[in-house]
Structures are given as structure tokens and as C-alpha cells.
Amino acid sequence: MPGADKEADLTERIEAFLADLKRGGCGTGPIRGSGETARETTALLRKVTAQARWSSAGDLMEIIRKEGRRMTAAQPSETTVGNMVLRVLKIIREEYARSRGSSEETDQQESLHKLLTSGGLSDENFRQHYVHLKANVIEAINELLTELEGTTDNIAMQALEHIHSNEVIMTVGRSRTVEAFLKDAARKRKFHVIVAECAPFCQGHEMATNLSKASIETTVIADAAIFAVMSRVNKVIIGTQTVLANGGLRAVNGTHTVALAARHHSTPLIVCAPMFKLSPQVVITTVVRNRIILSKVNVHCPVFDYVPPELITLFISNIGGNAPSYIYRLMSELYHPEDHDL
Amino acid sequence: MNEEELVEYFRTQMRTDPDMASAVAAIRTLLEFLRRDKGETILGLRESLKWATDCLTEVDSSVAVSSGGELFLRFISLTSLEHQVRAIHSHRLLHIHSEKNVGQSSLKASPPPPCLSQDLSRCKKVMEERGELFLEKISLSRTKVAKLCHTFIKDGAKILTHSSSRVVLRVLEKAAAEKKRFTVYVTESQPDTAGKQMADALRRLNVPVTVVLDAAVGYVLEKVDLVIVGAEGVVESGGIINKIGTYQMAVCSKAHNKPFYVVAESFKFVRLYPLNQQDVPDRFKYKADTLRTVSDLSDEHPMIDYTPPSLITLLFTDLGVLTPSAVSDELIKLYL
Numbered sequence: 001m002p003g004a005d006k007e008a009d010l011t012e013r014i015e016a017f018l019a020d021l022k023r024g025g026c027g028t029g030p031i032r033g034s035g036e037t038a039r040e041t042t043a044l045l046r047k048v049t050a051q052a053r054w055s056s057a058g059d060l061m062e063i064i065r066k067e068g069r070r071m072t073a074a075q076p077s078e079t080t081v082g083n084m085v086l087r088v089l090k091i092i093r094e095e096y097a098r099s100r101g102s103s104e105e106t107d108q109q110e111s112l113h114k115l116l117t118s119g120g121l122s123d124e125n126f127r128q129h130y131v132h133l134k135a136n137v138i139e140a141i142n143e144l145l146t147e148l149e150g151t152t153d154n155i156a157m158q159a160l161e162h163i164h165s166n167e168v169i170m171t172v173g174r175s176r177t178v179e180a181f182l183k184d185a186a187r188k189r190k191f192h193v194i195v196a197e198c199a200p201f202c203q204g205h206e207m208a209t210n211l212s213k214a215s216i217e218t219t220v221i222a223d224a225a226i227f228a229v230m231s232r233v234n235k236v237i238i239g240t241q242t243v244l245a246n247g248g249l250r251a252v253n254g255t256h257t258v259a260l261a262a263r264h265h266s267t268p269l270i271v272c273a274p275m276f277k278l279s280p281q282v283v284i285t286t287v288v289r290n291r292i293i294l295s296k297v298n299v300h301c302p303v304f305d306y307v308p309p310e311l312i313t314l315f316i317s318n319i320g321g322n323a324p325s326y327i328y329r330l331m332s333e334l335y336h337p338e339d340h341d342l
Numbered sequence: 343m344n345e346e347e348l349v350e351y352f353r354t355q356m357r358t359d360p361d362m363a364s365a366v367a368a369i370r371t372l373l374e375f376l377r378r379d380k381g382e383t384i385l386g387l388r389e390s391l392k393w394a395t396d397c398l399t400e401v402d403s404s405v406a407v408s409s410g411g412e413l414f415l416r417f418i419s420l421t422s423l424e425h426q427v428r429a430i431h432s433h434r435l436l437h438i439h440s441e442k443n444v445g446q447s448s449l450k451a452s453p454p455p456p457c458l459s460q461d462l463s464r465c466k467k468v469m470e471e472r473g474e475l476f477l478e479k480i481s482l483s484r485t486k487v488a489k490l491c492h493t494f495i496k497d498g499a500k501i502l503t504h505s506s507s508r509v510v511l512r513v514l515e516k517a518a519a520e521k522k523r524f525t526v527y528v529t530e531s532q533p534d535t536a537g538k539q540m541a542d543a544l545r546r547l548n549v550p551v552t553v554v555l556d557a558a559v560g561y562v563l564e565k566v567d568l569v570i571v572g573a574e575g576v577v578e579s580g581g582i583i584n585k586i587g588t589y590q591m592a593v594c595s596k597a598h599n600k601p602f603y604v605v606a607e608s609f610k611f612v613r614l615y616p617l618n619q620q621d622v623p624d625r626f627k628y629k630a631d632t633l634r635t636v637s638d639l640s641d642e643h644p645m646i647d648y649t650p651p652s653l654i655t656l657l658f659t660d661l662g663v664l665t666p667s668a669v670s671d672e673l674i675k676l677y678l
Contacts, residue, residue, distance in 0.1 A: 113676045325667040
């Protein structure tokens with residue numbers, strides 16, 4: 001039966017995705033960039049919406065939540081998966097509200113105003129069935145996918161405003177977003193880039209090779225030299241794994257060092273991060289990977305660093321530049337507070 | 343309802359439920375006042391409510407009562423606005439309809455629509471219903487705050503808190519219920535040694551607690567992991583007004599790089615923007631009796647101080663976990 005085949009195909013794809021996620025968190029860094037993960041997740045969720053059996057928005061949200069929980073459990077450090085699930089849930093809520101005809105305002109966040117004026121305790125249970133809900137949700141998810149595909153280009157387009165000729169830029173490790181950002185500026189400006197190698201996986205080496213292929217003058221330095229070199233640097237531009245709700249970062253190990261050194265020298269720290277990296281979490285649990293380098297010694301090798309919002313000057317995302325204190329606002333536009341714990 | 347009845351009702355509310363926030367008691371009293379009010383106009387109602395709020399602030403001069411009163415007044419304005427528009431609209435419809443039928447009498451001044459006085463009582467009924475709902479919602483706010491905050495208390499944490507705050511107590515209760523092990527340092531908080539009450543309440547929960555001198559905050563901070571305080575009022579800049587000694591604690595936490603968390607319910611948001619300690623109005627700084635009896639306030643000791651938002655890491659409210667910059671957003675949404 002074609003229906004059963006489609007369902008089997010769907011579950012197969014989900015299993016393959018989960019296996020990929022589980023494997024992806026090994027020492028040498030993720031197999032795929034987070035942009036790819038976000039796109040895969042969204043495409044998968046679109047398939048689930050199209051093929052799973054559901055009659056009301058509430059059922060669909062339950063199904064998506066269930067799949068979301070499985071996916072985040074497979075690789076807890078990859079937050080983009082969870083973020084995309086929350087985006088899709090918000091899309092479903094919005095489309096449901098639109099189908100009901102209620103204005104956008106009524107289903108907004110908790111606010112003092114809402115506390116005072118609402119007529120009753122809202123028990124929105126999303127039980128009503130609307131014929132066009134499925135089509136609307138799938139269309140909105142397609143829009144989300146288009147947005148995701150354009151994020152790196154949108155960020156790179158802003159490069160010329162921030163990078164000027166003869167500047168010395170410092171970056172840490174390897175970030176595809178920062179690479180595109182710098183390459184875009186290099187088309188019109190001449191500047192120098194210093195890359196901190198980011199031991200022990202030394203992803204900075206790959207970044208330096210790619211940048212020099214684009215004819216950008218690049219220098220690789222050891223992590224210990226970051227503070228020493230910082231006095232010569234005009235700007236620090238870094239990528240990140242996640243942007244937290246308070247404006248802080250969860251970035252590759254060594255970023256906090258760079259941020260502190262930049263603060264000491266009053267050098268601006270710019271973070272290039274697309275919106276899908278914004279996560280509603282505030283508490284971070286450090287991910288520690290154990291790797292036996294020497295046989296008798298246990299080496300703790302944390303993969304990520306927490307950078308507090310006070311050390312960051314500017315966030316450049318696909319929707320423009322923002323201050324860290326504004327991140328909470330962007331988050332309220334992307335996700336609904338009731339979905340924050342999946 | 344005259345002044346004595348008002349004050350008596352307020353005092354009874356505070357006595358019967360010592361766990362109730364003073365702002366909630368004030369709002370409850372004002373709701374009762376609304377029920378018993380015999381005014382004929384919305385404007386008169388607002389005037390009498392303002393008078394009632396002033397009476398209450400003379401009994402309890404804390405920021406919370408003032409913010410509760412202002413919130414209630416805002417609630418009345420918003421509800422009455424909704425209903426007045428409807429009244430005028432229905433009047434116009436009636437008038438247009440009668441015009442069509444009668445025609446010639448359009449030159450006469452239109453008589454006041456008969457529905458307006460009935461509208462006022464309907465409006466008041468809606469206000470009372472919504473008031474009850476509002477009270478129900480805000481009585482749940484402490485639970486919401488506790489749910490948000492207890493995840494920040496890790497196992498084995500050492501917490502420092504200031505004076506006695508029922509919201510902080512609720513948060514610590516929730517953390518203890520989640521089987522987390524933590525120790526608490528409470529400042530004694532002169533001049534009323536409220537810290538001792540907090541310590542007693544925590545001992546009843548089997549939480550290891552130590553009372554420290556107010557002057558020992560700097561000494562103890564190297565041992566603690568995080569600082570959690572309550573607030574009597576949250577001002578527009580995102581800063582807080584709380585028992586005297588909080589500002590000191592915030593400055594020391596900043597120096598030691600310890601997170602400084604504030605827990606407050608959303609009805610404590612108040613429309614003040616102090617830039618320094620002097621800017622906080624005198625009517626909040628001193629107790630109501632002091633304000634009445636003493637003429638020269640420069641000899642008196644203030645009971646509260648202002649902590650600027652730059653020293654606060656996060657605010658936990660029933661509207662969510664907010665950074666100090668998000669607070670002004672909330673207030674703007676309500677008042678403008």
C-alpha cells in the first residue's frame with residue numbers, strides 16, 4: 001500500500017537523521033555544519049507535517065514535539081535541531097490563530113497588559129479542525145527553508161559595512177559564516193586576518209587555508225599568543241555554535257579567552273550568527289569530551305565555552321546587526337514561551 | 343466605604359494571610375472598594391480610587407502598595423475605555439436609526455441615551471469579574487517564578503540572600519522539593535533583623551542556613567556561588583528597590599563576579615526612573631509612621647535602596663526570565 005510505504009520511508013529518514021546526529025558529535029567537529037543540520041531538520045519536519053496523520057493543530061504539535069524530543073536526545077549539544085522544532089511549533093500556532101481569524105496580538109507573549117485586559121484564563125487547546133491549515137503550515141515551512149538557505153549570503157552582504165581597508169581582523173577556529181563574511185569583504189577591500197588555531201583539533205588551520213585561497217593575507221597563531229597579539233588587532237570577528245537567550249554565547253573552546261583579551265584592549269567583538277542559532281536556553285551545561293592523549297593521564301577537553309553578554313559588542317545575523325541586550329526581543333518573535341521546554 | 347473601613351479591611355487582609363504580598367492585599371482592598379462604590383461616573387470612580395490608594399499608602403508606605411494601586415487604576419482605565427467606546431457606538435447607532443424613522447427632529451439636541459447609566463453598572467460588573475480573574479492570576483505568580491528560578495540552583499550550591507523575602511523562600515522551597523542540596527547565607531538585615539525570620543523558615547525546611555552580619559557580605563561572598571534577592575519594586579530602568587543593604591550586596595557580587603539574580607512578581611513593576619539613590623522619593627524610603635511624625639528626615643535611616651540594572655544579571659518574573667533591558671519594554675507595553 002502506498003500509504004504504508006510513505007510512512008516507512010519517513011521513519012527510515014528520521015532514523016538515518018538521528019544516527020547521523022549521534023555520530024556527528026565526535027572529536028574532529030561536526031560532520032556537517034549547523035546550517036545543513038537546520039535545513040535537514042526543517043525538511044524532515046515538513047515531511048512529517050505532510051505525511052503523518054493528524055486532524056487538528058493540537059495533534060500536529062504533539063507529533064512534532066515527540067519527534068523533536070527524540071532528535072534533541074540524540075545529540076543534546078546540537079541546539080539548532082531544537083531551535084528548528086520550536087520555530088515550526090510557532091508557525092503552527094500562528095497559522096492556527098490566523099485560521100481562527102483572531103488578530104496576531106491575542107496569542108502573544110505574557111505581558112502585564114495581557115494580564116490586566118484578558119477576559120478569561122486562556123485555554124487554547126488547538127482542537128479545531130481547519131481545512132487549509134495543512135497547506136498553510138507547509139507553505140510557511142517552505143518560507144522558513146528559503147530563509148535558512150539565504151542566511152550565510154545575508155550575513156556576508158553586510159561585510160563591507162564592518163570591514164575597512166588595512167584592518168587587522170582576528171578570528172578563532174573555523175566558522176563557515178565568518179569565512180563567507182571575510183571572503184565577501186575581500187572582493188573589494190584589502191585587509192589582514194589573524195587566525196587562532198584552536199587546539200587540539202586545530203580547525204584554524206583549515207580556515208587559514210581557505211582564506212588564503214581567496215587571496216586574503218592570513219597568519220595562524222597559537223592559542224597562547226592571543227593576548228600578546230591582541231594589541232595589534234582592530235576587530236575580532238567570530239562565529240558561534242549557539243546564541244543564548246541572555247545574549248551570551250556557547251562557542252568553541254578558546255572564545256572566552258579571545259573575548260576577555262578583546263575587552264582588555266577595548267577591541268570590538270563582533271559575532272556572526274544566523275538566527276537559527278538563537279536558543280531559548282539560558283543555563284548551559286558544559287560538554288566535556290574525554291580523550292586519552294597520554295595513556296596514564298585523564299585529559300578533560302571541554303568542547304564549548306560560555307561567553308557572557310557583557311563581552312560582546314555586536315551580533316550580525318541575517319536580519320541585520322543587533323546589540324546583545326536586544327536578543328531577548330528577537331527570541332520572543334521567533335519562539336513561543338510555552339514551547340521553551342520541549 | 344470610608345477611610346477607617348478601608349484601612350481596617352487592608353489590615354485584616356494582611357493579618358489573615360501573612361503570606362500574601364502587600365500589593366495583592368492592596369488590590370484586593372481596592373476591588374472591595376470598587377464593589378461598594380456608589381458613584382455614577384467613571385471619572386468619579388477614578389478619583390475615589392486615587393483617594394483610596396493614598397489612604398493605603400499612608401498605612402503602608404512600601405513601593406509595592408503604590409505599584410499595586412497604580413496597576414489597579416490602569417486596569418480600571420483600560421476596562422472603562424473598552425466599554426465607553428461601545429457605549430458611544432451603540433448610542434450613535436440608536437440615534438441614526440431613530441433619525442431614519444423620524445427625520446424632522448434632527449435639529450433638536452439628542453437626549454442622553456438611556457443605555458449609558460445601565461452601561462456603567464455593566465461596566466462595573468465587568469470590572470469586578472476581571473478584577474477577580476486578575477487576582478486569581480497574580481496569586482499564581484509566585485509559583486511561576488519558583489518554577490523558572492529553581493533550575494538555576496545547582497546541587498551543592500551556596501546561596502546568599504538578603505533579609506526576608508517570601509518569593510525567595512518559595513524558590514528555595516521548590517528547589518528543596520526537587521531534592522537539591524544547597525546551603526544558604528542570610529544577612530541579618532538591621533534595623534528590623536528580618537533575616538532571622540527567613541533563617542527560621544529555612545530551618546523548618548531542613549535547609550542548612552547561616553545568619554551573617556550585614557557587614558560580613560564581602561567576607562562571605564568568596565564562598566557563595568550565586569546571590570538571589572527579592573524586590574519591593576522593579577523600576578523602569580530594570581533596577582530594583584529593595585531593603586537597605588541590597589545595593590551593597592550587588593556591588594560586592596559584581597566585584598567577585600558572582601551572578602546576582604532578582605525574583606519579583608510582575609505586579610511590582612513601577613513607573614519610576616531613579617538615576618541614583620537620591621532620586622528615590624522620600625515617601626518610599628521611610629516607614630509611614632516616620633513620615634507622619636518626623637519633620638526633619640535627614641536624621642532618619644532609609645529603609646530601602648536602589649540597585650541599578652548594570653549590577654543585575656537576570657530578573658525572574660511570572661512573565662518569564664528577563665534581562666534588565668526587557669523590563670522597560672514590559673512597562674511600555676502596559677502604560678503606553
